[in-house]
Amino acid sequence: MQQITISDLKNFVGQEVTLYGWLYHKRSSGKIKFLVLRDGTGYVQCVYFKGNVSDEIFDIADRIGQESSIIVTGKVKQEPKAPGGYELDATDLKIIHETHDYPITPKEHGIEFLLDNRHLWLRSKRQVAIMRVRHRVVKAIRDFFDGKGFTLMDAPILTPNAVEGTSTLFETKYFDLGSAYLTQSGQLYAEAGAMALGKVYTFGPTFRAEKSKTRRHLTEFWMVEPEVAFADLNDDMDLAEEFLEYIVQTVLKEKEEELKILERDTTKLQNVKRPFPRIHYNEAVEILKKHGVEFQWGNDFGGGDETVISEQFDRPVMVHHYPAEVKAFYMKRDPQDERFALAVDVLAPEGYGEIIGGSQREDDLDILLKRIAEHNLPQSAFEWYLDLRRFGSVPHSGFGLGLERTVSWICGLEHLREAIPFPRLIYRNTP
RNA sequence: UCCGCGAUAGCUCAAUGGUGGAGCAUCCGGCUGUUAACCGGAGGGUUGCAGGUUCGAGUCCUGCUCGCGGAGCCA
The missing domain is CATH 3.30.930.10 (Bira Bifunctional Protein; Domain 2)
Structure with missing residues (x-):
């Protein structure tokens, strides 16, 4: 399995790759989970279907909080709707460091709070x-x-x-x-x-x-x-x-x-x-x-x-x-x-x-x-x-x-x- | 230094001098294509600090602390 960066995804369409990064954002819909990974070079949405991955992996995807550091493996797919144009059909998920309650949420914040953080x-x-x-x-x-x-x-x-x-x-x-x-x-x-x-x-x-x-x-x-x-x-x-x-x-x-x-x-x-x-x-x-x-x-x-x-x-x-x-x-x-x-x-x-x-x-x-x-x-x-x-x-x-x-x-x-x-x-x- | 504004839940904000709320976040449940997802439920508060007025203060008054916006000065 090749370890690459998100900025390199375009060269690996159709191949299975491994990405190291942080969980930027998460959305879920029952038996499907969308994990947005960031690695400093870009952002990519990783899609986890229940059934395509083990229950254990699906539970991890459900559990980990924003900014947990993770290793994601999956197949690179071209996806016109995705920002950046690519998406990962995920097959594996490993935790480097699990975290919860990251202070900066996707909602708005005041400048004092942001500067403190x-x-x-x-x-x-x-x-x-x-x-x-x-x-x-x-x-x-x-x-x-x-x-x-x-x-x-x-x-x-x-x-x-x-x-x-x-x-x-x-x-x-x-x-x-x-x-x-x-x-x-x-x-x-x-x-x-x-x-x-x-x-x-x-x-x-x-x-x-x-x-x-x-x-x-x-x-x-x-x-x-x-x-x-x-x-x-x-x-x-x-x-x-x-x-x-x-x-x-x-x-x-x-x-x-x-x-x-x-x-x-x-x-x-x-x-x-x-x-x-x-x-x-x-x-x-x-x-x-x-x-x-x-x-x-x-x-x-x-x-x-x-x-x-x-x-x-x-x-x-x-x-x-x-x-x-x-x-x-x-x-x-x-x-x-x-x-x-x-x-x-x-x-x-x-x-x-x-x-x-x-x-x-x-x-x-x-x-x-x-x-x-x-x-x-x-x-x-x-x-x-x-x-x-x-x-x-x-x-x-x-x-x-x-x-x-x-x-x-x-x-x-x-x-x-x-x-x-x-x-x-x-x-x-x-x- | 000066002028103005502000401080309420983890965050962003609301609350006519009369029982402090909402959204997000968190936790629980639901959903196989979401894009700050959505739907249902739960927990969460010494209202910046110290005084004062009042039957009663988040709300009015005084002082303090901290912050924000601007001026002067400069890149």
């Missing part, structure tokens, strides 16, 4: 589909950069200094050196990498101790940050749009089944093709005014503002030249107009907001020193970073893409917490 919730169809898409997005990210001559060069997670104020940093004791902080961004280290390798990217978890309590925030999330030497803001935008197009089109092509399970309207994703609209901050402000939004020039956009702006377009929109005041110290200012930073945010459609933030970096030592002073940052903490401008400084640019926001957008999720296996939220760090 996240370790079990992950077994459900929808969550499995999301994790598959997440995995494919991660692979697409790596394939894209690897294929373009980038080197993966990860940044440290424990960092020595409170760079942009301690209020949003997680602090931890660090032996005799006092405190260390969980990284908020690998960018400064990526810049060092770009000066060594030309094109690099960091990809890992980042941490923000912001007391944010919205569907768009996690305290721990994953970010990919490419950094390119000899690249200006336009090069940065070129890279960002090619990157996003590649991710979305790849997932559309390869995770069709999962997006269907998630009931994602993929027509909106089909549009994600170059070129993306590029608008100046001033144009974005005009759009807000035209739509009756009260907005003070010079401010950053809020979530609602971003939605209004992105609704004007059928694909991601790149907003560039933000007022320098609201942007980070390391962003280079526009030599034509010092009020603006050479920065870009990419706003996803359908209200998903900012998924990419990037900029051309300040490469002049003296200007950077001035910015550090203006932001009341401790220069000593940045001496290593300033060295990058002392020894062979070049124009360079990069951006950061939030993985969970991207997954959330592609999957059409209501909340970021479903886009990561074990979400960390302001009032939750379990399981």
Whole structure:
């Protein structure tokens, strides 16, 4: 008897096979029982007729509870009515572990209950589909950069200094050196990498101790940050749009089944093709005014503002030249107009907001020193970073893409917490 | 941190200030093609915690705890 997976059933029609998995769902009708098996690769209905199997096997099928782990043997049958197209005419059933009273039933549950049971919730169809898409997005990210001559060069997670104020940093004791902080961004280290390798990217978890309590925030999330030497803001935008197009089109092509399970309207994703609209901050402000939004020039956009702006377009929109005041110290200012930073945010459609933030970096030592002073940052903490401008400084640019926001957008999720296996939220760090 | 909402059976919810219910889950019984199957029956409650008002509080009032939605901030 051949042991196979549910995803391989199509190659074994008419043959008797053995599947290992968990009981996902059960229906019975007197002398016939329908056991839906899941094995991580898919779902298949196994049909047990009384008479075709021994009474003992039939009793097991009757008795075992949802999520019991079992070994099923039977003949593969094509069944147009079955989801997936195949069904198992079962001949045998063995128990690996019998269980009862599994907490997550086929009926609806509240979000608190589901998050308390996240370790079990992950077994459900929808969550499995999301994790598959997440995995494919991660692979697409790596394939894209690897294929373009980038080197993966990860940044440290424990960092020595409170760079942009301690209020949003997680602090931890660090032996005799006092405190260390969980990284908020690998960018400064990526810049060092770009000066060594030309094109690099960091990809890992980042941490923000912001007391944010919205569907768009996690305290721990994953970010990919490419950094390119000899690249200006336009090069940065070129890279960002090619990157996003590649991710979305790849997932559309390869995770069709999962997006269907998630009931994602993929027509909106089909549009994600170059070129993306590029608008100046001033144009974005005009759009807000035209739509009756009260907005003070010079401010950053809020979530609602971003939605209004992105609704004007059928694909991601790149907003560039933000007022320098609201942007980070390391962003280079526009030599034509010092009020603006050479920065870009990419706003996803359908209200998903900012998924990419990037900029051309300040490469002049003296200007950077001035910015550090203006932001009341401790220069000593940045001496290593300033060295990058002392020894062979070049124009360079990069951006950061939030993985969970991207997954959330592609999957059409209501909340970021479903886009990561074990979400960390302001009032939750379990399981 | 601020604004708003909520906490009742394992889960999702209902209950005019007057004997706390339903669906699902569980258990028992029925059904040879079910798709969140269906039909009949049973068990299951310190109504988040602490006070108060009242003849009487799940319901009204005060405080607390926990959670949810949003804002600000950000990816």
